[in-house]
């Protein structure tokens with residue numbers, strides 16, 4: 001098969017690799033149709049010594065072969081690939097709350113190759129009415145904000161500040177609006193704020209021009225009910241906390257490795273909560289399908305560019321340099 005391999009320092013080559021094969025009884029072979037380029041792909045792409053494996057964790061495709069122990073999917077099924085593997089046996093895995101599994105066994109990648117192998121439990125069946133492009137946003141791009149927003153309890157009429165308008169932040173704008181929240185979107189890039197408005201954000205803020213905390217307080221009155229950090233940038237979790245009204249809730253989904261704060265000043269005295277949320281649970285996927293089916297959510301406007309596998313290097317350049325209005329760039333694999 002053909003696959004894109006990171007060569008280090010932002011170089012990508014298209015190589016011929018052996019077709020992956022199913023080994024365990026619960027594994028399936030999938031022909032990849034499309035795979036999104038994600039912010040978390042940019043680190044290995046830019047690294048001097050990237051992994052030799054085929055990356056790509058936002059894949060959708062068609063099941064070609066199934067192992068003898070597989071019962072839920074069949075050849076010909078259309079599926080989205082869930083990238084966190086879990087152990088498959090604990091109570092959390094069985095309930096589709098795989099990110100809560102305490103025995104993680106790596107992740108399911110391979111979306112930038114023509115074929116991939118995944119355990120059956122990592123394949124989410126797609127209904128016939130959803131197309132490949134929309135479907136490939138239902139895991140990470142919309143699922144990550146859906147789980148964060150759902151578990152935090154954001155509801156009708158609540159105010160929600162979304163920090164960062166990359167694909168996940170803009171997905172959060174869409175999910176927040178679909179759940180009836182009033183949304184303020186924050187990002188330094190004007191074209192991303194324009195898209196946030198189009199997707200239903202009531203207010204926008206460019207942190208280069210005004211303080212996010214001031215803008216959030218002016219917009220929401222006492223401060224926002226909820227704030228979601230989709231940037232992962234250092235200091236942004238504090239900005240999220242400080243944008244809240246007393247009693248509000250901040251959730252981090254951006255991969256932030258560091259935070260310094262005073263529990264007394266930032267949390268206790270203001271009665272606010274700080275939490276985190278990683279990826280999605282299967283119930284979030286079901287809820288997204290329900291919203292899409294009901295016409296309350298359309299992922300398509302997030303996709304600004306589609307590139308064939310042969311042009312994946314251009315896709316990564318557009319995405320990582322924020323060129324040409326890029327938000328979500330999808331690599332067309334089996335699709336042409």
Ligand SMILES: [Zn+2]
Pocket residue numbers: 037038039040057058140141
């Ligand atoms: Zn992703």
Ligand SMILES: [Zn+2]
Pocket residue numbers: 086087088089090091092093094101102103
């Ligand atoms: Zn488990």
